[in-house]
Amino acid sequence: MKLKILGMGCAKCSKVESNVKDAVKELGLDATVEKVEDVKEIMSFGVMATPALVIDGKVAFAGKTATTKEIKSMLEIASK
Amino acid sequence: MFDWLYVLMKKLVENVFGLSLDTGIGDSVHFFFYDSVKIIILLGFMIFTISYIRSYFSPEKTKEYISKFNGISKNVMASFLGIVTPFCSCSSVPLFIGFVEGGIPLGVTFSFLITSPIVNEAAFAILWASFGWKIAVLYVVMGVVLGVVGGIIIDKRKLEKYVEEYVYEMQMNRPDIEELTFKDRINFAKSNTLEIIGRVWKYVLVGIAIGAAIHGWAPEAALTKYAGPGNPLAVLAATIIAVPLYSNALGTIPIAEALLMKGVGLGTAMAFMMATTALSFPEMVLLRKVIKPKLIANFVAITAIGIVFIGYMFNGIAHLVI
Numbered sequence: 550m551k552l553k554i555l556g557m558g559c560a561k562c563s564k565v566e567s568n569v570k571d572a573v574k575e576l577g578l579d580a581t582v583e584k585v586e587d588v589k590e591i592m593s594f595g596v597m598a599t600p601a602l603v604i605d606g607k608v609a610f611a612g613k614t615a616t617t618k619e620i621k622s623m624l625e626i627a628s629k
Numbered sequence: 630m631f632d633w634l635y636v637l638m639k640k641l642v643e644n645v646f647g648l649s650l651d652t653g654i655g656d657s658v659h660f661f662f663y664d665s666v667k668i669i670i671l672l673g674f675m676i677f678t679i680s681y682i683r684s685y686f687s688p689e690k691t692k693e694y695i696s697k698f699n700g701i702s703k704n705v706m707a708s709f710l711g712i713v714t715p716f717c718s719c720s721s722v723p724l725f726i727g728f729v730e731g732g733i734p735l736g737v738t739f740s741f742l743i744t745s746p747i748v749n750e751a752a753f754a755i756l757w758a759s760f761g762w763k764i765a766v767l768y769v770v771m772g773v774v775l776g777v778v779g780g781i782i783i784d785k786r787k788l789e790k791y792v793e794e795y796v797y798e799m800q801m802n803r804p805d806i807e808e809l810t811f812k813d814r815i816n817f818a819k820s821n822t823l824e825i826i827g828r829v830w831k832y833v834l835v836g837i838a839i840g841a842a843i844h845g846w847a848p849e850a851a852l853t854k855y856a857g858p859g860n861p862l863a864v865l866a867a868t869i870i871a872v873p874l875y876s877n878a879l880g881t882i883p884i885a886e887a888l889l890m891k892g893v894g895l896g897t898a899m900a901f902m903m904a905t906t907a908l909s910f911p912e913m914v915l916l917r918k919v920i921k922p923k924l925i926a927n928f929v930a931i932t933a934i935g936i937v938f939i940g941y942m943f944n945g946i947a948h949l950v951i
């Protein structure tokens with residue numbers, strides 16, 4: 550599973566990054582987590598609000614500080 | 630609306646702490662407890678309600694709504710949508726690109742960018758708690774007016790060439806973002822409320838504590854003389870001091886409330902608040918990625934002049950609304 554966190558380095562984006570890492574660890578998933586800060590790449594996903602999470606090329610959420618719990622349920626759905 | 634709380638806290642201060650409200654310390658302690666509880670109740674309520682409304686307005690939808698209007702009504706729509714669309718300064722760049730790429734004129738995009746940070750639910754709630762709903766509503770109206778007028782000026786000045794070229798070449802994909810259910814929206818509102826309160830409560834309490842001290846002790850005559858509506862430079866000074874304070878903005882409102890009771894002009898307090906939220910260094914640094922310094926300078930100058938103007942106006946009409 551490939552995870553991308555889109556954000557230009559604000560506090561909320563780092564919060565989401567650590568929540569995603571926690572979620573991956575707690576679920577024991579085999580996933581790569583990458584942080585995307587380049588605005589062109591962020592825009593290529595079509596999101597207009599950050600932080601956003603991309604799971605295997607699909608935007609899972611945009612513009613909210615999702616909790617570890619919320620991210621876990623998204624990852625569980627995506628990994629099925 | 631909060632008379633019951635005032636009486637309750639008066640009882641607490643007089644009977645439990647054994648302090649009289651006629652003394653400086655009793656007055657300060659009462660102000661602290663009364664204001665803290667009142668602000669926390671209003672903050673929770675307002676943020677939850679507005680967050681729920683916001684769950685209906687994603688930036689993608691906002692962009693669609695705006696495109697349906699023409700002329701000045703486009704600016705007005707952009708400003709109004711700026712109130713309800715979730716926004717944080719970290720999203721300003723993708724949002725800017727998304728708007729421009731979607732064919733929304735530069736001036737209209739700025740109408741949105743000016744109003745959005747000024748009018749936020751937390752500021753609205755604290756203004757309501759401190760100054761009453763009339764002032765809170767006036768603040769929102771002024772935020773919209775500033776966005777509309779600022780956007781129109783930027784449009785008239787033909788500044789499109791100061792947008793970085795690559796922005797116009799950008800192609801966006803249209804993601805299919807799922808429709809939220811009622812439960813999703815309630816959850817969104819709940820987590821947003823907890824997140825914002827978790828972030829701001831420290832500043833607000835410190836602000837209330839300083840406000841309480843001012844309330845009990847500050848010399849009224851000196852404050853009225855230097856920061857009252859009679860001093861024309863006060864609004865200007867308040868705007869300049871406010872810019873570097875950014876994230877602590879909300880803590881400044883209870884201070885402003887206490888100062889107001891001591892004779893500081895309402896417009897001065899209002900200009901201070903608007904400037905803390907509207908103009909922030911982190912946002913300018915981020916915007917530099919998409920627009921050139923000249924356009925940033927225009928944005929800052931127009932917004933700052935507008936805020937100073939609004940400050941003077943509020944000082945002029947304060948006696949009508951308080």
